[in-house]
Each structure stands twice: as C-alpha cells, then as structure tokens.
Amino acid sequence: MSQVTAEAVYKNFTQLGSNERARFFALLASPSTQGENFSHDQVFGHLAEDEFTALEAAEYLGVSISTFRRHVSHGRIRASGEVGRNQLFATKHLKAFKRSLQDVKARGIAVAAS
Template structure:
C-alpha cells in the first residue's frame, strides 16, 4: 500500500475545480468547529500570493460579474497581471476591497437605524 504524502495531497488539491476547493474548505471549517479553532491564516494563508481570475474574484467578493467589471472599470480594483486578454487579481487587493465593501455596508446599516 502506498503512503499518502502532503505533497501528493497538495498536488491533487491544486488540480481540483474551484467549487471543489470551496467544498474542501467548508468541510475543513466544519471539522474545526467541532475540534480545534483555526485562524483565517491557518486555513487560507497559503493563498496569500495567489491570483484570482475575474470570475473567481467576483465570487470571492460576492458580487455579480457586471458589478465586478464596473468596479474594475472605475479603478476601484486593479488587476495585478494579465495573461493574454485575461486579467488576474491579487488576493491582497481583493481582501482589502472586500473589507471596504463590508465597512460601507456596516455604515449604511447603522445609518438606517
């Protein structure tokens, strides 16, 4: 019987579709609630240097593609690189932008009270 190594698991993980990666993290998060508590960096720290496609970035930000494209066109989100016609967006930029969206939403909610 062959030994499963971290390298093999990681290689297989990187070949998963985005939806399956999300499912993996959901399972991991569910398990952590039952036992240990992992920090955001424990779970997602390895993604710090990753780049997202526009579709992945829109999903991460929980906005539609048209809204995401509008943010890019208005300069609110900058692409970190391009491959052909495709733009890639850094995790750091998306994380900061998502926080700003949450701050605006929180301010608007508190004003309505």
C-alpha cells in the same frame, strides 16, 4: 507507503472547479474538524501572495461577474497581472476591497438605523 504533503493537497486543490472548492471548505467546517483550532493563516496563508482570475475574485467578493467588471472599469479594483487576455487580481488587494465594501455596508446600516 507514500505520505500526503501539503504541497500535493494544494496542487490538487488548485485544479478543482469552484463548486468543488466550495464543497472542500464545507467539509473543513464539518463537525469532524470542529475539535481542531486552525488559524486563518494555517488555512489561507498560502493564498496571501496568490492571484485570482476575475471569476474567482467575483466569487470571493460575493458579487456577480458583471458587478466585479464594473468595479474594475471604474478603477476600484486593479489587475495585478495578465495571462494572455485574462486579468489576474492580487489576493491582498481583493481582501482590502472586500473590507471596504463591508465598511460601506456597515455605515449604511448604521445611518438607516439612526
């Protein structure tokens, strides 16, 4: 009997389209897994050194691809590598940029409320 490994699951996961990845995360959030406490590192730790395509990065940031490209053209986000004509973006840089976007939104809401 063959045992499923984390590496095999991850390999299959990386081959999923973005809609299927979203469904995967929805399944993880379902009540059947609520009794288990997974840390952020347990779920996303393997992505810490990963790189995203522009489309994946835009999805992660919750912006359109055109907005993402505008951030890149203004130098707010820099590519960490290239494969052919496609730029790749480091997870750690995207995470930091997402935090900065959230900080700007929070400050804007605080100013509007005062």
